Amino acid sequence: MSPPHTVSVGALNATRLRADFPLLGRPVRGKPLAYLDNAATTQKPLAVLEAVDRYYREHNANVHRGVHWLSERATEDFEHARAAVRDHLNAPEAREVIFTRGTTESINLVAQSWARSALRPGDEVLITRMEHHSNIVPWQMVCAQTGAELKVAPITDAGALDLEALPRLIGPRTRLVAMVHVSNALGTINPVRRVADLAHARGALLLVDGAQAAPHLALDVRALGADFYALSAHKMYGPMGIGVLWGRAELLEAMPPWQGGGDMIKSVSFAGTVYNDLPYKFEAGTPDVGGAIGLGAACRYLRGLGLDRVHAHESLLLEYATRRLAEVEGLRLIGTARDKSAVVSFVIAGVHPHDVGTIVDAEGVAVRTGHHCAMPVMERFSVPATVRASLGVYNTFEDVDRLVQALGRVHEVFS
Amino acid sequence: MNDLRDLYRDVIVDHNRAPRNFHRLEAPDHEAQGFNALCGDKLTVQLKLDGGRIADVAFEGSGCAISVASASLMTERVKGLELAAVRALHSEVHALLTGASDGDPRTLGKLEALRGVREYPARVKCATLAWHTLLAALDGAARPVSTE
Numbered sequence: 001m002s003p004p005h006t007v008s009v010g011a012l013n014a015t016r017l018r019a020d021f022p023l024l025g026r027p028v029r030g031k032p033l034a035y036l037d038n039a040a041t042t043q044k045p046l047a048v049l050e051a052v053d054r055y056y057r058e059h060n061a062n063v064h065r066g067v068h069w070l071s072e073r074a075t076e077d078f079e080h081a082r083a084a085v086r087d088h089l090n091a092p093e094a095r096e097v098i099f100t101r102g103t104t105e106s107i108n109l110v111a112q113s114w115a116r117s118a119l120r121p122g123d124e125v126l127i128t129r130m131e132h133h134s135n136i137v138p139w140q141m142v143c144a145q146t147g148a149e150l151k152v153a154p155i156t157d158a159g160a161l162d163l164e165a166l167p168r169l170i171g172p173r174t175r176l177v178a179m180v181h182v183s184n185a186l187g188t189i190n191p192v193r194r195v196a197d198l199a200h201a202r203g204a205l206l207l208v209d210g211a212q213a214a215p216h217l218a219l220d221v222r223a224l225g226a227d228f229y230a231l232s233a234h235k236m237y238g239p240m241g242i243g244v245l246w247g248r249a250e251l252l253e254a255m256p257p258w259q260g261g262g263d264m265i266k267s268v269s270f271a272g273t274v275y276n277d278l279p280y281k282f283e284a285g286t287p288d289v290g291g292a293i294g295l296g297a298a299c300r301y302l303r304g305l306g307l308d309r310v311h312a313h314e315s316l317l318l319e320y321a322t323r324r325l326a327e328v329e330g331l332r333l334i335g336t337a338r339d340k341s342a343v344v345s346f347v348i349a350g351v352h353p354h355d356v357g358t359i360v361d362a363e364g365v366a367v368r369t370g371h372h373c374a375m376p377v378m379e380r381f382s383v384p385a386t387v388r389a390s391l392g393v394y395n396t397f398e399d400v401d402r403l404v405q406a407l408g409r410v411h412e413v414f415s
Numbered sequence: 416m417n418d419l420r421d422l423y424r425d426v427i428v429d430h431n432r433a434p435r436n437f438h439r440l441e442a443p444d445h446e447a448q449g450f451n452a453l454c455g456d457k458l459t460v461q462l463k464l465d466g467g468r469i470a471d472v473a474f475e476g477s478g479c480a481i482s483v484a485s486a487s488l489m490t491e492r493v494k495g496l497e498l499a500a501v502r503a504l505h506s507e508v509h510a511l512l513t514g515a516s517d518g519d520p521r522t523l524g525k526l527e528a529l530r531g532v533r534e535y536p537a538r539v540k541c542a543t544l545a546w547h548t549l550l551a552a553l554d555g556a557a558r559p560v561s562t563e
Contacts, residue, residue: 029418352479354454355423358535362419371455384455384477413423414432414480 031364081296121147186335187343196225242291449548
């Protein structure tokens with residue numbers, strides 16, 4: 001087994017690309033860093049760091065307010081970022097792109113605006129067994145508020161959506177299917193188009209949690225057939241604290257505002273307030289302009305790499321990681337669906353994932369251990385937690401080798 | 416490996432591999448569940464009292480090596496202790512783990528093995544879980560304790 005460590009894998013030259021990410025150059029615990037926790041958050045390229053820095057140094061002003069030059073410039077940068085997100089999603093219109101604090105807030109927006117006003121007692125919301133808590137709890141809350149019922153679609157032993165059971169669960173009372181595009185805990189890529197067609201045939205809408213898809217797959221919300229699509233900037237090489245809800249314009253226009261405040265109104269009087277147009281109706285208060293600009297820069301960075309090339313590169317890494325991990329004594333993969341993103345979740349017989357995480361960390365290898373905010377997934381596979389290595393554009397075969405080597409230390413410590 | 420050996424000392428590895436008092440008690444006087452949401456560790460601690468001291472103590476559950484070894488060492492140590500001494504020991508161990516004090520090696524005895532944990536902030540809650548659960552059992556907490 002002699003993988004090419006230094007030359008390009010797939011069509012991306014990950015080794016050269018690492019120079020774009022300053023943090024990857026720092027040592028951790030005296031060792032070079034092998035960063036394999038990209039599903040938790042990604043590192044940021046210079047293009048993003050510099051875009052945010054430039055905004056605060058050169059263009060900082062409040063948006064949509066002033067007639068002065070700086071405010072106009074800040075507004076232009078902000079709307080330019082919105083257009084970059086529209087391109088990333090291949091969305092029909094920029095006004096369908098609503099800036100939020102992240103995927104979690106995007107889902108809560110749909111739950112508290114659309115669902116809270118649309119759901120009636122006895123209506124159903126369908127989620128899947130592989131959802132992140134952020135795509136479970138908002139629906140539990142709104143179901144409690146409206147008397148609607150939350151249903152859960154099962155997953156197979158491989159961690160794929162159970163496509164035999166699914167059609168039976170989407171019935172005449174189903175108003176919404178809320179599903180993850182790529183599972184953060186298992187890596188499973190869900191057949192969004194197929195689920196969209198099933199949902200639409202029954203008159204239900206489809207919300208897609210795209211947090212783990214946005215950095216890895218070429219997205220096209222129209223081809224996917226989604227009605228709502230949520231993402232977070234920080235998982236796609238952008239800043240923390242900013243994300244997006246995309247929704248079809250006609251749905252967003254019909255929805256009541258969620259939060260009230262400045263910027264989301266046209267006029268305010270005690271006789272009655274007139275709400276603003278999209279997207280501002282859903283962007284109350286001063287937005288995270290610097291964050292949005294950073295997200296725009298991240299979208300352009302990924303576009304520059306080419307999402308098809310990113311996917312090809314990460315598929316090779318996934319294949320290599322899956323093969324190498326199979327060599328580790330007592331290791332069992334959790335999540336072996338046919339369509340997978342570059343996430344390998346696993347347990348090692350007799351050793352708790354937390355101990356594995358600490359031991360590989362001592363070797364400079366950063367992985368995530370725990371339930372990954374997906375406790376129902378852990379329960380499904382009868383494990384308290386897993387170790388998760390999640391790969392990104394800058395990871396190499398060598399990073400995978402470092403992980404496998406560090407896992408060798410686990411048996412040394414416990415022998 | 417030197418740093419890791421400071422965390423995973425031989426005593427810890429041994430108590431994880433073969434935890435002491437790892438079973439259920441028949442008719443315990445007190446019982447509590449502990450849960451560490453971060454890593455999914457779950458422990459049940461059961462007690463039998465005799466006058467003002469712990470006559471018997473046992474634990475069950477699943478967790479990482481640090482939480483299992485800490486629970487095992489704890490049960491070994493507090494069996495037969497007066498309740499006031501148990502509470503004093505709880506404070507001493509808590510202070511050691513959180514770095515609030517260096518702890519007295521004479522009081523700590525074998526519990527010294529937990530000293531390395533303080534250098535790993537993410538793991539401190541693993542080691543304190545059993546101790547919090549023990550106190551909850553003594554105080555008759557109705558709900559499971561959480562390290563959060």
